Amino acid sequence: MxxxxxxxxxxxxxxxxxxxxxxxxxxxxxxxxxxxxxxxxxxxxxxxxxxxxxxxxxxxxxxxxxxxxxxxxxxxxxxxxxxxxxxxxxxxxxxxxxxxxxxxxxxxxxxxxxxxxxxxxxxxxxTTRQSIEGAAAHISSWMRIPDNVMPARIKCNANYHNARLAMMQAQLDGYDVAFLLNSRGKLAEAPAMCVFMVRDGQLITPSGTNDILESITRQTVIQLGREYLGVDTIERDVDRTELILAQEVFYCGTGAEITPVTSVDRMVVGCGQPGPITRQLIDIYRAIATGNNTAHERWRTPVFCNTDYAQ
Ligand code: PMP
Missing domain, CATH: 3.30.470.10 (Aminotransferase class 4, branched-chain amino acid transferase, N-terminal domain)
Structure with missing residues (x-):
């Protein structure tokens, strides 16, 4: 560094x-x-x-x-x-x-x-290599911390011990990323990222009561999916086998941005390439975050005040 x-x-x-x-x-x-x-x-x-x-x-x-x-x-x-x-x-x-x-x-x-x-x-x-090429995910044997134990909704330093265990196991076993299930056996999230899938043209993501952080990128993806692709997001419980049935899977977060997942537990997702909805979301997200697309001006706070172009 x-x-x-x-x-x-x-x-x-x-x-x-x-x-x-x-x-x-x-x-x-x-x-x-x-x-x-x-x-x-x-x-x-x-x-x-x-x-x-x-x-x-x-x-x-x-x-x-x-x-x-x-x-x-x-x-x-x-x-x-x-x-x-x-x-x-x-x-x-x-x-x-x-x-x-x-x-x-x-x-x-x-x-x-x-x-x-x-x-x-x-x-x-x-931007990470995986966000361009796609990531290999696995379902972790570590469970996501439940709300009445260590609430994932609070972005507390100590919570990341749970994420670290999952991340280390994933890396040792040759995966890019771990998906954690919650205490009910439903999909929760990945270390520092929320997870989406596309089934039958519909975006689906675990609801806010599945031991996830209430992610700002997740909220952004839901809004941009509706506005730019005309695709609504269903927030509900997600079973692990649905990730294998899905046409597209991706995870998102401030650090990870939007990253396509091309396999889960070594089973290919869709056709093994970043899917069309994921790719469109990546482009829209980036254009808006950088200000190349000037929509959602209130989402961007300029740092420098001495340029000719600053908004
Ligand atoms: N889940 C966890 C546990 C996280 O740490 C993060 C990163 N902040 C996310 C999801 C994604 O949240 P956001 O989109 O707000 O960065």
Whole structure:
């Protein structure tokens, strides 16, 4: 990893190497933090970096802090300013992945509600190879954490232990990605991604009560599918065998964007190539996120203010 020059910690933009927390802090000891991953899309034509759906990310971030009973939440406006300042300080002229984290700092124990620290980091992030070529998925033997154990709806650092176990197993067994079932044996999600399939021209995705994070990309895909392809999404329980019957499968998330799945458990999905609905969604999503398609202007927050073209 090539580190950028600056990070943000507790109100200040500081050199990357100085962004540290103590080993005795609850975030280090127990993973007591919540976070958001937000993409900034670089548009070469207008020389602008657009934060994608930052308001929706900050809304979920506020919910995560509330559900974790953190004693203080930093206001959304202040956070947007800090993200913008950090991107400007690093003079990014490329697509970036921004990580925003609220965490329990200090020397408290498990139930400590503060002091709440805030960290922001941003790193260049390219589109993955799998999102172009397609990914090989398997059904994990790890189960997705249920809502009354460790709610997947809260984007808590400690939840990612579950995702990590699944991801490590998938990689060791030669797959690109793991799909996790929930405690009822229905499809939940992948580590950091939601899953969709296409059956008989219809988009289908596990409903919000299947132990998934309420993903912003998932919501975007549902909306763009309806608006641009005239395809509605059914949100319901999904059986694992439906993934084998499906004509198309893909997963989506801020980091993964929209990534086609070409096999599940080594069984070919559709004709083994990214399908037409998935490909169209990838193109529409990218065009809107980069601002090449100027629809949904409110989804894009420009970082730089000194270009001729900035909206
Ligand atoms: N599920 C989990 C567990 C995630 O961590 C993420 C990434 N934030 C997603 C789904 C996708 O969510 P989003 O589209 O909001 O990035």
């Amino acid at each position: 090539l580190a950028p020059e600056f990070a943000y910690l507790n109100g200040r933009i500081i050199p990357w190497d100085d962004a540290k927390v103590h080993v005795f802090s609850p975030v280090a000891k127990y993973g007591i933090g919540v976070f958001e991953g937000i993409r900034g899309y670089w548009n070469e034509h207008v020389q602008q970096l657009y934060l994608f759906r930052v308001a929706e990310h900050l809304e979920r971030y506020a919910f995560s802090q509330k559900a974790m009973r953190f004693d203080r939440a930093v206001s959304s406006n202040a956070l947007i300013d800090s993200i913008i300042h950090l991107c400007r300080a690093n003079a990014f002229r490329t697509t970036v992945h921004i990580r925003l984290m609220a965490f329990i700092d200090g020397a408290g124990e498990l139930a400590a509600k503060g002091p709440v620290g805030t960290a922001i980091t941003a790193l260049p992030r390219k």
